[in-house]
Amino acid sequence: MVLGCTVFAAAAQIMMKYGATHPMPALDLNNTSTVMPFVLALLTNYPLVLGYALSAGNAMLLILALRDGQLSILLVITGVGVLGKASEAA
Numbered sequence: 001m002v003l004g005c006t007v008f009a010a011a012a013q014i015m016m017k018y019g020a021t022h023p024m025p026a027l028d029l030n031n032t033s034t035v036m037p038f039v040l041a042l043l044t045n046y047p048l049v050l051g052y053a054l055s056a057g058n059a060m061l062l063i064l065a066l067r068d069g070q071l072s073i074l075l076v077i078t079g080v081g082v083l084g085k086a087s088e089a090a
Contacts, residue, residue, distance in 0.1 A: 012054035019048025
C-alpha cells in the first residue's frame with residue numbers, strides 16, 4: 001500500500017505542477033468584480049484540482065498503511081519514494 005502511496009504522490013505532484021502553468025486572471029482584492037472570475041478559473045483548472053485530490057487520497061492511504069504496518073520497513077519505502085521525486089524534479 002505504501003508503494004501505491006508513492007505513485008499517488010508522484011502523480012499528484014506532476015498534476016499540480018502542470019496545473020500551476022495554466023493562465024489565471026488577475027486578482028485584485030480591492031475590486032470585487034475580479035474575485036468571481038478568479039475563483040471560477042481556479043475551480044476549472046482540472047489538473048490542479050486533480051493534483052490536490054490525489055494528494056488527499058495519498059494522505060488517506062498513507063495513514064491506513066502506516067497504521068497497521070511495520071514502520072521500520074514502510075518508512076524506508078517512503079524515503080525511497082521521496083528521493084525518486086527529488087530526482088524527478090531536478
